[in-house]
Amino acid sequence: MQTTLEATLLRLRLPPETKGIWLSEAMELGFPNPSDFGAWRAFVEASVAVAMRRLPGPVAETLDRFFDPEGPDALLIENLPVDPNLPAPPQDGCRPANKTAVSEAVIAGLIEGHASILSYSNEKNGAPIHEITPVQGLEHTTASTGRVPFACHTDAAFLAPRFCPRGLLLFGLLNQPNAPTAILPLDYILEAAPHSAASQSLVRSLQKPIFRHPSPSSFETSASVIRPIVWRDSEGVARIAVQTHAVQPVNEEAENAITQLRALIDTLTPERVVLHPGDALLFKNDRVLHGRDAFAGARWLQRAYFTDSLVPFREKTGNAARGFVFDAERLL
Numbered sequence: 001m002q003t004t005l006e007a008t009l010l011r012l013r014l015p016p017e018t019k020g021i022w023l024s025e026a027m028e029l030g031f032p033n034p035s036d037f038g039a040w041r042a043f044v045e046a047s048v049a050v051a052m053r054r055l056p057g058p059v060a061e062t063l064d065r066f067f068d069p070e071g072p073d074a075l076l077i078e079n080l081p082v083d084p085n086l087p088a089p090p091q092d093g094c095r096p097a098n099k100t101a102v103s104e105a106v107i108a109g110l111i112e113g114h115a116s117i118l119s120y121s122n123e124k125n126g127a128p129i130h131e132i133t134p135v136q137g138l139e140h141t142t143a144s145t146g147r148v149p150f151a152c153h154t155d156a157a158f159l160a161p162r163f164c165p166r167g168l169l170l171f172g173l174l175n176q177p178n179a180p181t182a183i184l185p186l187d188y189i190l191e192a193a194p195h196s197a198a199s200q201s202l203v204r205s206l207q208k209p210i211f212r213h214p215s216p217s218s219f220e221t222s223a224s225v226i227r228p229i230v231w232r233d234s235e236g237v238a239r240i241a242v243q244t245h246a247v248q249p250v251n252e253e254a255e256n257a258i259t260q261l262r263a264l265i266d267t268l269t270p271e272r273v274v275l276h277p278g279d280a281l282l283f284k285n286d287r288v289l290h291g292r293d294a295f296a297g298a299r300w301l302q303r304a305y306f307t308d309s310l311v312p313f314r315e316k317t318g319n320a321a322r323g324f325v326f327d328a329e330r331l332l
């Protein structure tokens with residue numbers, strides 16, 4: 001059965017009266033020093049309590065469904081509270097100290113009732129919530145710091161699948177150019193090609209460990225690993241990890257497969273979501289690719305990674321000291 005956009009991306013809108021109360025309660029919360037794990041947890045728990053109080057029943061139920069492993073792969077919630085007096089987007093990519101904590105409280109409130117926020121010490125200093133806005137001098141990078149086109153990809157594709165973010169939340173703070181975020185479900189890719197011998201051969205090749213996945217430029221590590229691009233989990237669900245612009249072949253079969261995959265993706269039309277201030281887009285990182293077109297003007301999103309449990313991360317790295325921050329080089 002052909003996957004439909006409606007089945008993949010659920011859209012909800014918060015009623016204005018709920019937004020106002022949530023905003024006033026979030027304004028009471030101060031953003032903690034994330035290095036102080038106790039203070040961070042107190043902020044998270046207060047944010048979850050506010051979200052649980054203010055999320056209307058149908059929105060809360062849909063959020064529950066999204067975090068269910070068998071639930072939809074992407075969810076857009078519009079009209080969430082956002083900081084009323086936002087500072088200028090940070091040109092250094094770091095959270096402005098004078099920003100109130102409304103958006104962070106909403107992000108933590110949406111995620112942490114169902115999953116755990118995580119970060120990597122090698123990326124954006126391990127910040128739990130990333131500032132996604134052009135950084136002075138890095139505007140031409142194919143990364144969250146740039147303005148140039150960023151082909152559809154998954155995040156942290158070089159990590160072992162268990163240690164990639166299970167999902168991402170992107171939150172709109174400012175989007176003057178109405179620059180869209182592109183999302184492309186894996187099922188579109190798998191279902192797009194006719195069932196010819198050539199396309200079946202492509203899928204077979206994508207499941208072989210013949211691709212080198214380099215660490216993205218946002219990470220301060222040069223690690224790379226050789227793994228498949230597509231695989232099936234223990235339940236038989238197809239999963240993907242790839243930077244389509246940067247993945248490298250290790251042999252001729254891989255080279256052909258990358259060429260075919262890029263050509264196939266070029267034939268597909270991703271869903272383009274304009275994240276206005278207060279819009280939260282949640283999606284599963286190994287089921288949905290994301291990217292963007294080039295843009296001009298002021299655009300500032302925030303991003304959080306989440307996973308279902310931090311226990312395997314702590315066991316693998318032996319690091320419980322900072323709670324949610326892990327060394328990516330120990331998670332390959």
Ligand SMILES: [Fe+2]
Pocket residue numbers: 153154155290
């Ligand atoms: Fe990304």
